[in-house]
Structures are given as structure tokens and as C-alpha cells.
Amino acid sequence: MKISRSTAMPYIIWMIIFTVIPLILVTYFAFTDGNGTFTMANISEVKDYVAVIFRSIWLAFVATVICLIIAYPLAYVVSRASEKKQKTYLLLVMLPMWMNFLLRTYAWMTLLENTGIINRLLVMIGIGPFAMINTQGAVVLGMVYNYLPFMILPLYSNMTKIENRLIEAAQDLGAPSRKVFSEVVWPLSLPGVMTGITMVFVPAVSTFIISRMLGGGSNMMIGDLIELQFLGNAYNPNLGAAISLGLMIFILLCMSMLNQFNEEDKEGMII
Amino acid sequence: MENLIVLKDIVVKFDGEQVLNSINLEIRDKEFITLLGPSGCGKTTTLRIIGGFVEANEGDIFFDGVRINDVPPYKRQVNTVFQKYALFPHLNVFENIEFGLKIKKMPPKERSAKVKEMLELVGLKGFERRSIDQLSGGQQQRVAIARALVNRPRVLLLDEPLGALDLKLRKEMQTELKRIQQSTGITFIYVTHDQEEALTMSDRVVVMKSGNILQIGTPQDIYNEPINAFVADFIGESNIIPGIMRTDYHVEFAGNSFECVDTGFDPDQLVDVVVRPEDIKVVEADEGMISGVVKSVIFKGVHYEMLVEGAGEDWLIHSTVASEPGTLIGMNILPNDIHIMDREEEPVLSEQKEDGNED
Structure with a gap:
């Protein structure tokens, strides 16, 4: 007991300095004005930005769903491959992450530009050009591209734990591939799906670089909004803190709902 | 007795290595036959050939006179009790046993009656709602047997099903399995490395070594008239x-x-x-x-x-x-x-x- 507590100390100190204290500060700023007196003005002002908040949630949701659709079959195939191949596949998944996040997003900018490589190619074969940059589609693409590994990895690590003999047992009991999937693989992979959704949705909903670089000015997201309050022209840290607090509470709600769903689903399967 | 399953010149290679060297085996209807041998002798591979999980590189397998080399596992009239049971962790005892019937779209009422009957047969009445990790090894074992038997297969394949149990429980389950086999009239193909188990339960024993069948016979034959020193030494x-x-x-x-x-x-x-x-x-x-x-x-x-x-x-x-x-x-x-x-x-x-x- 004593040992485990003392070994956890560095982390606890870290948490207090970099998580607990900032959280208290954010809460403090959210409920005060520039002079430090208590006010609800910041909180009530948040509702003026409902459109931005909903756009963020919507875009993050779409990106998460697309990530799941791409990552699930991929993770499954990788998890069933031979050990040597698994390593190669994982390396390919991780490879883009070795490059700087900003650089990757800049690359997409040049690709998607009106006079960018893709449009020039399209013009060459006689279709286009299309407006790709500064659209919501571009933002979703950027999010999917950047966060896909965070969906693949938890799914993969969950699926490697689904033993082959369970799949064989299902086949043995008369289940064709479709049933093996719906009755065994899918329910057993749900924890991985939940983790993947969390790992993609949370950073996606609060991103600001991707939306600014690929979405232009018209597709502002919560992250951009918060950044503007702290570093931008609209300088108003108290409002920024209030929006941050709102976003945090929203994410917490989403997560607890997800967990609820996960547990309920388990119950549902038992009945 | 008629031959239910016939393996003819079955050759299996894994990564170029020959695991089964031209196996010939005839399994009769309603018999309790045991594949016996040290680890790596090919007994489990032989079982998996019959279950459909391993493809033979050469040779044919017949079920009731029909060649079934290309029939996928889910279409075979065979069920397996896997080594370490392979029970579904997300399902409870009832749902595990029900699985095969549900796949076959049997109506829920009938399903429930069959599962109840099976639970009684394996002595697990009242365990319906238990989750798998709440069961002891012996109980998991019984669920695995019930899950396979409830489908009324022609053949039950058992891959070292008692390996994880302690001695006393193993003895009990041996008698139990034999009783179930006799009362249901299902052909049992049993894989073990335990010679005593093989001698106690089987109608016939197949002794295997390095991908070859050395001897086939009744337990008495094998024990009293071993064909060579290896069999003699392995059987007692x-x-x-x-x-x-x-x-x-x-x-x-x-x-x-x-x-x-x-x-x-x-x-x-x-x-x-x-x-x-x-x-x-x-x-x-x-x-x-x-x-x-x-x-x-x-x-x-x-x-x-x-x-x-x-x-x-x-x-x-x-x-x-x-x-x-x-x-x-x-x-x-x-x-x-x-x-x-x-x-x-x-x-x-x-x-x-x-x-x-x-x-």
C-alpha cells in the first residue's frame, strides 16, 4: 500500500499542477468578469455560439463514424493476420503519425486547393475543378486522416484478444460468416469500438487547426472560438473559459452516455 | 456397425512440414473412439480435419459415404468440445448452450426446453443465468459439452476436454462422458494424451505418433498386444x-x-x-x-x-x-x-x- 502510493506520487503531483489547478482556474475565469467579480454573463453568452457548437459536434460525429467504418474492417483483417504481417500493417498505420501534425494538414491544403494537385489532375482529364478547400468536407477529411490511427489502434488491440477458437466455436455450432460476425465478433469488439469513438470524437470536437486550415473562415469550430478568446482579436479569456467549461461538460456527458450504452448493451445481450 | 466417417490417405502439411502422413481411419457409427498419442503426433490435426478447420493437402474425407473435403465447418453434422472449452464470454450459460439452436432459427420455446433438458443431462440445473467466468473449470466443461450436444450432432469431437481438470474431477467426468455417449448414441471422437483415459472410456483406441497411426484396436488389444515398443511404452x-x-x-x-x-x-x-x-x-x-x-x-x-x-x-x-x-x-x-x-x-x-x- 505504502509503496504503491509513493510510486504514484509523481503522477499525483503532475495531475495537481497541470490538471486540477488549471481546471479550478478555468472555472474561476468562467464565473468572473475582467475585474474578478462574480458574474453569470460569460455562461449565458455561450448560447450565442450554439451554431458553432453544433457544427463542431456534427463534423466530429461524421468524422468519427467515417473513421469507424474505415478502421473496423481494417483492424479485423490485421488482427487475424500472421504475427509478422501484423507488425508491418501496424507500422503502416503509425507511419503518418511520425510526421508533424501541422505538416500533414498543410499537405492536404496544397492537395485540395482550387489550383492544387487534385484539381489540376481533374481538369486534365476533363472534369472539375471542384471547390474542395474551405468546405466542411475538407474539415471532415482532415479529421479522418489525422485521427484514423486512434480508431484503428484500440480496435486492433481489442480484436487481437478475440480468440480464434471462439470464432471456430461459432462456426462449429453452425454459424456462417455473417452470423459469426453479428453474434460473436461484433459484441466482443464493442469495448474497442467505444474506446475508438472516444479517442477520435474528443479531439475532433475540440480541434481548431484542422478547421482553420482546411475549413476557411466559414467553418469555425469550438476550438477556433476558444482560441480566438485567448489569443485572437476577440480577446476575452472569461468567455473562452466559459466555452471551454461548456465543451468539457458536454464531452463528459457524451462519455457517460457512451458508457451507459455500453453497459446497457451488455445487459441487453445477456437477456 | 457401419463406417460413419472415413479418412482416406489424408496428408496435412503446415509450412511444408508434414503433420499427417497419409492417414487412413474408419470411424464407426455410435462408437467411442479415442485418438491417443504424445503432443505433436497429429491427433488434434486429425480431429480438426473432421471438424473442417484444417484442410487436407491430399486425401479424402467421407461422411456417411459423401465426400466432405470442401464442406465448411458450419455445414457439417459435427460439433466440437474445444480444448479449454471456447465458451462465449459475452453470453451466459443458457445463451451459450442456446447458440447453435438460435443459429438454426429454432423457435424460442423449443429452444428453451432443449437447453433445460441439456442442463439437466450435464447436471447444471439452475445455472442458466450464470456468467461464464462465475463457473469452475468442471462446470465450464459441462457447459461446453451441453453446448455441443444440444445440436444433436451425428458426431461429437472432443479435444482433450478434461486436460484442465484435477484428477478427481477428471475421473468423474470420464464416467459422465461415457454415460452421455451411451445414452445419446452419438459417435464420440476423443483426443487425449492420457493413456489411462483412453483405456477407460473408449470402444477403440487409435495410437498415433509423428503423424502416423501405429495401432488401432480395443483397449484390451492395445494394452495386451501392443504392436511395437513405442505403443507398449506409451500405453502404461x-x-x-x-x-x-x-x-x-x-x-x-x-x-x-x-x-x-x-x-x-x-x-x-x-x-x-x-x-x-x-x-x-x-x-x-x-x-x-x-x-x-x-x-x-x-x-x-x-x-x-x-x-x-x-x-x-x-x-x-x-x-x-x-x-x-x-x-x-x-x-x-x-x-x-x-x-x-x-x-x-x-x-x-x-x-x-x-x-x-x-x-
């Missing part, structure tokens, strides 16, 4: 002594000439003489055909296990009477208890030769 403990077959009924080993019941060997052929430890009678030193000095005595419960050195050999003896280490004793062997085997490496026996083995 044995003394294997080099000898020379002088003429029919006369064999020379341990510096003595013995009468035996074996015929059909070449004159003066080099042979292996196999004598079971319990077949060596301990007598006074001057009354024995062989005399030796007791090196060690171990109490084994039912009997004493003695190691005796005599006539240049080490003799393993099981006796209910112990002699002090260091004493000189005599040993006698009756003609019936002397088993003569060709001295050759692993003769490959195919099914056709099964009844024709000379001894």
Missing part, C-alpha cells in the same frame, strides 16, 4: 528388453531362455521383449529365472514400484509386497506375459492391416 509402463527369437515359442533375453506364446518370427530374429511391470512376479532369490538386486522402492498407493537391477538390465516391477533396497530377489515371468515385437522403428500401420498384425 513397460520393461523393454532386447532379445532373440530362437524359434516359435522360444525367446532368449536377459541371459535366459523363456517360453512364450509368439510365433511367426524368423529364426534368430532380433526382437524387443515387452513385459508389463505388474507381470513380473517377485519370488525368493533362488527360485527366480532372473535374479536381481533391489535398487529403490517407491510407495504408489495401490502398489509399490521397485527398480531392480539384474542380468544387465533395469527392471520396473509393480508389486503389492515391497522388498528392502539392497536385497537379492528372484523374478519370474509367465509365457503369456511375454510380448515379442519386431525391432524396427515405428512401423506405419494402415487400417487394412489392423486385424492382421502378428504378435
